[in-house]
Amino acid sequence: MKIEIRDLSARIGENQILNGVDLELESGKIHALMGPNGSGKSTLSNVVFGHPAYEVTGGEVLVDGENILEMETDERARLGLFLAFQYPVEIPGVTVGRFLKRAHEIRFEDDTDRTRGFVKTLRSNMDFMEIDQAFINRYLNEGFSGGEKKRMEILQMLTLEPDFAILDETDSGLDIDALKVVAKGVNRLRAESSFGALIITHYQRILDHIKPDVVHIMYQGRVVTSGGPELVHQLEAEGYDWIKEGRHEQPAG
């Protein structure tokens, strides 16, 4: 799967947040997206998924050549896209098992052998993610700790097996063991399929466990530079001043 984001602009109310994002993503590759708070990373994820609060004011998002901006959110998901939310919501009265069973049915509706094996799949994925089986009967995210919610996002990802996922700060608030488990989940999909991901993060540590192929940096609603993993080290060492001051635009010397 190839996702081409071209000159994408979006606003919320009067607030212009994305100012012409250009970004090419591909399954089979791990992309990292970094950038200071408020630079528009979550907004970009939401716009890619058609969140109704945001108005697209220009540009396009092509998935394998097809513009998805007119599609409903669920149609986009059914293309094989997945979003792990920065702030997963609580769904009152809907158990993890029931929710995922239906989501799994929708994702693999043509593959009855697979949907029939749902319970087994879910249980083994829970073991893999080191999530207690008792969570199957709990209401999704209700009363879960921050870390449990994040793990639950990755459990959903493993179960729905997307072609491409955006992980919005899934690493934030995770202890080191949980971080490893999350990384293990991503790496498994990566090993099993042509899975690709855009990992939005502020920290190097998750990228030590999930090696990115490309690193992008976002600032003021734009992807201002892209490069190899060495960009992460530069950010870790220098912070964002060199971006804010526009030094990244000068040819490396």
Next chain:
Amino acid sequence: MSRATFADSTMETLREYIASRNEPAWMTTLRGDALERSAAMEWPTTADEEFRRSDVRSYDFTALAFDVDEDSPAPVETPVGISGTLDFHGTSLRRASLTEGLADKGVVFTSFARAFAGDVPETLLRRLESVLRRGLDSADNRISLTHYAAITHGAVLYVPRFLELEDPFVVTFDDESGDGAMRVPQVVVITDEGARAVVVERIRGVEEGDFLWNESVLADVGNAGQVRYYATQDLNLDSSYFSASFATVGRDARLEMYNSFFGAMFTKARVDVEMAGEGSDAFIGGVYFPTEDQHMDMRTVQRHVAPHAHSDTLYKGAITDEARSVYQGLIHVFHEAVQTDAYLTNNNLVLSDEARSDSIPTLEIHTDDVRCSHGSTTGRLDQGLLNYVRTRGFSLDEARRMLVEGYFEAILSRYPETVLEEIHEIIDSRITGA
């Protein structure tokens, strides 16, 4: 088989009807008393607080034809996991079953007509009288008084001391097509000390025809006993549904009383639960989901008479299209009811721009040393939740269905499997239409 038909429901006709019944003297007196009291009152108007938002002036309550049909029950097998069944068709009992051995243990589960025809012991008739009396005493408007004068059919359940029955007793009211007729069913549940029973009541009505229902459910939960009552009203949208139920909960006893309202163009339903014994405990649950231009007005009353009692009401509604819901809840704590612990919550989920919902919770407390609180919320389906669910591939309809079912889950998770499937189907059909 004989069926008596009455062309209207004026005082004279009802008097004639009462005289025509072959019932014990006390029942005739009780009906007569109800008629006298109702004659002394006007029909409710919007000047009455309880009817302020539900105008019944367009009804001519004296013009309603009604009939009473003889019972002709065919004995049927009791389904697995069910204690007994009573199926009414119109006013006639058509099928009845009771799990083997229960009758020998003293359980009575029969129709009103058969109870009066000598089907039950004299002691139970006296209990029945006192329960009906209490129901009549609690009736405070002309519609519910008329109910006791005009009862046309119904069911009686009695469970003797210390008998604990977890399998539900199922009462079903089905109907045939008809026009402008009145149905006046009565359900009475009496449990002795330490007895336990689960009752499922289904009012299914008909495809066509505009019936007016005037129902009452009375429950008397004996000391240390436990009753769970699940009523589902799914009448057609031309019908009207009035009901006034009254329950007393004995010392250390527990009552769970659930109502789900789906059908009828106009619903006016009231549930009064009296915490009569020390340490009694009650949960009053309600689910309502009006669509199109349905009007549903529900009232619950937690009457705390005895000390150290606990009660909890949770009513949750979803309102869509141009429908309107009204919920009035009262926690009434009497002077003697020290250390009362009572809660009342009403949630309304408004699913369309034209839908409207009113919530009026009230406390009336006549003693110190109580813990009471009420809360109500009215809101729309959360866009953030909807979006989250849709990113997992759910269509808008499916996402709404999942969220609305989840919303009702706090109450429906307490329902027995036997009823749930039907209820989920009804809810699903309403969301898909919404």
